[in-house]
Amino acid sequence: MDIRLLPMALKDLDEVMSIEKQSHVSPWTIGNFTDSLHAGYWAYSLRQLAVDDEARDPLLGYCVLMPVLEELQLLNITIAPDFQRRGLARKILRVIEDAAQSKSFTDIFLEVRVSNLPAISLYQTIGYHEVGRRKDYYPLPNGQREDALLMKKSLVNE
Numbered sequence: 001m002d003i004r005l006l007p008m009a010l011k012d013l014d015e016v017m018s019i020e021k022q023s024h025v026s027p028w029t030i031g032n033f034t035d036s037l038h039a040g041y042w043a044y045s046l047r048q049l050a051v052d053d054e055a056r057d058p059l060l061g062y063c064v065l066m067p068v069l070e071e072l073q074l075l076n077i078t079i080a081p082d083f084q085r086r087g088l089a090r091k092i093l094r095v096i097e098d099a100a101q102s103k104s105f106t107d108i109f110l111e112v113r114v115s116n117l118p119a120i121s122l123y124q125t126i127g128y129h130e131v132g133r134r135k136d137y138y139p140l141p142n143g144q145r146e147d148a149l150l151m152k153k154s155l156v157n158e
């Protein structure tokens, strides 16, 4: 599959929102994405190159990271349901890590729901480890709350 990672743009957001709503317990709003773009966060869209010249390259996934001094915080990474388990999230994160290292960022942090086993498994397989837990951090649809795991990957060769 021919794919490319491009800076996310406002024109991507209809497709982004369609995937976002299918993928998360508490989806981001379109405002969360526009605020991230306007703030200059790292935001990328992963597209498949369309076979048909007339067709628009379909959106496969996206990510948003917030730079804070020498660290990046992974705020959102999502792969469209039909394209999961093909190594795409791992590929996106590898590209992000290479770019971050070349700009001398030292670490990537993220928060993830304790129930989100696919995401936790992804992060563990690519070298993130747990550095903390935030109790009752995320709302659940039933009105209860669940903890967040705080995970980190160092980009500095120790």
Ligand SMILES: CC(C)(COP(=O)(O)OP(=O)(O)OC[C@H]1O[C@@H](n2cnc3c(N)ncnc32)[C@H](O)[C@@H]1OP(=O)(O)O)[C@@H](O)C(=O)NCCC(=O)NCCS
Pocket (backbone or CB within 6 Å): 023, 024, 076, 077, 078, 079, 080, 083, 084, 085, 086, 087, 088, 089, 090, 091, 111, 112, 113, 116, 117, 118, 119, 121, 122, 123, 125
């Ligand atoms: C989490 C998510 C981004 C993973 O994307 P993906 O492209 O399917 O992940 P990859 O194919 O790159 O998976 C890499 C590794 O992560 C682990 N993994 C990914 N999905 C998994 C699943 N459903 N169950 C168990 N392990 C999984 C596996 O170790 C996998 O390697 P393998 O396929 O060789 O076994 C995707 O499931 C998703 O978009 N989920 C909904 C949104 C979300 O929860 N985002 C994260 C919020 S913190």
